[in-house]
Amino acid sequence: MHVPDGFINAPVSAVAGVVAAGAVAVSLRGARRELGGTSRSNGAESGGERTAPLAGLVAAFIFAVQMLNFPVAAGTSGHLLGGALAAILVGPYTGLLCIAVVLLMQGILFADGGLTALGVNITVMGVVTTVVAYALFRGLTGVLPRTRRSTTVASFVAALISVPAAAVVFTLIYAIGGTTDVPVGKVLTAMVGVHVLIGIGEAVITALTVGAVIAVRPDLVHGARGLAAPLKLRVDGELIDAPAAPAARAASGAPAPAAARSTRKVWATGLVAALLLAGFVSFYASASPDGLEKVAADKGIDEKVQEHGAADSPLADYGVKDIGNARVSGGLAGVIGVGVTIAVGSGVFWAVRRSRTPEAPTNRSAESV
Template sequence: MHVPDGFINAPVSAVAGVVAAGAVAVGLRGARRELGGTSRSSGAESGGEKTAPLAGLVAAFIFAVQMLNFPVAAGTSGHLLGGALAAILVGPCTGLLCIAVVLLMQGILFADGGLTALGVNITVMGVVTTVVAYALFRGLTRVLPRTRRSTTAAAFVAALVSVPAAAVAFTLIYAIGGTTDVPIGKVLTAMVGVHVLIGIGEAAITALTVGAVIAVRPDLVHGARGLAAPLKLRVDGELVDAPAAAAAEPAPAAARSTRKVWGAGLAAALVLAGFVSFYASASPDGLEKVAADKGIDEKVQEHGAADSPLADYGVKDISDARVSGGLAGVIGVGVTVAVGSGVFWAVRRRRTPEAPETRTPESV
């Protein structure tokens, strides 16, 4: 759903840019708490510091999975938006920053998503998806049993709803600042219809990913804090839940390293972007298909980074499509994880002004 330049007029694009900038500013402040960047005495959530090493990885993983377009209807494909996945894994504010980093890298390096439409894309793909998905996810987890299955199911539903919500948001922006005269009702029907189908794919990817992380390290999932993985014992060759007494004093989660999870996640992202992406659907995605069918793309403009050596997810001057696309994907993952990790490291290290003056009896 990357909106190119020319779909939305300049004034509305500028307003969307201001909205996106404000949301990112709020995200930076909120991410400081989610990543444990404030002192414990200032109210940071216990365990938040453990998400910091994974935030850059989440951005890189979303970048990689977004390269995997999957077919949803005849001549139409879809791809992960990632807002729900990021919000559940590392928190809504940090998740928004993850999506912003991904969109920035895609726009500058790969000519994917217009540069003047960056504010529109961050608003639609970042703000709307993270807010809608996390609000719904939290609501569901409060009424459902506190188990791994119910948490994964909540992630599925939240991700499913977030995609058509983003489609509605784009339609509203188009209704205000669209550059072509197309009946808004037809645009809304087409956008929501195809993105409900895309949402099913988004929900499946989100649930599988969240479920996989919860199965091994629930303490690393922001939306599953307090959900402990049950201790298993092998009895007569079968795994059974350990008695409560045996599981009463598990190893402190804070002392457990994140290196294995980080390494496995990075390896998965590199494989997806460098190899699996070659087999992704070549059909236009939902927005591209609707734009072509309804005439929204009549005034689309050439991308400002069209001459980038990585434009269209291929390395310039490499004729072999498999090698070119795979290398571009690997470069994209590497750059995204580096930039994302740098941003989140800086956010975590920064202290709020009042934090240094707040002392507890234990710190004296």
């Protein structure tokens, strides 16, 4: 759903840019808490510090998965937006920053998403998806049983709804500042219709990813903080719950074992997955236009589309210039994109965490984070 230059007029694009900048500024403040765990207990920092090393990885993973367009209808494809996934994994504020980093890299390096439309894209693909998805996710996890399965189901529903919600907001922006004279009702019907289908793909990818991380390290999933399967002991042939040692340790403020705190294996696994998806699997992605491109062509809202300002970039259109082999060109561009995104994202999130203001120790537990 990357909006190119020329779909939305300059004044509305500028307003969207201000909205996006304000959302990023607010997220920078909120991300300090999510990344740094500013709540402390008996001098021990809460679990939030584990989020910082993973935030850059989440941005790179979303970049990689966005390269995998999947077919949703005749002649139409879709791709992950990623707002729901990022918000659930690392928190809504950090999640929005992840999407902003991805969109910035795509716009500057790969000529994907207009430069003057960057504010529109961050608003639609970042702000709307993270806010809608995380609000739904929190609402569902508040009423469903506190289990891994319920958390995964909540992530599925949140991701599903977030995509057509983004389509609705794009249509509203088009109604205000569209550069072509197309009935808004037709645009809305077409956009919501195709993006409901894309939302199903988004929901599947989000649920599978969240479920996989929860299965091995629920403590690393922001939306699953406090969720842990009880340890089972076999007594007289029956399984019973063991004492909740991790919970007791957290309540006492004692640090978890180093093995439990380590994120190296998860980080390495995620990085390898992102590189494989972007460098190899992306070659098999659908070549059909995505939902917005298809609607724009069918309804005529792309009549005044402008050439991208970075159209001459060596990586434009997700290929390396002067490399004739499409498989090698696209794969290398994907690997470069993952590398640059994780480097820029990690730098941003490291700086945000370092900039937080230290707080005096309190008696609040890790649950208050």
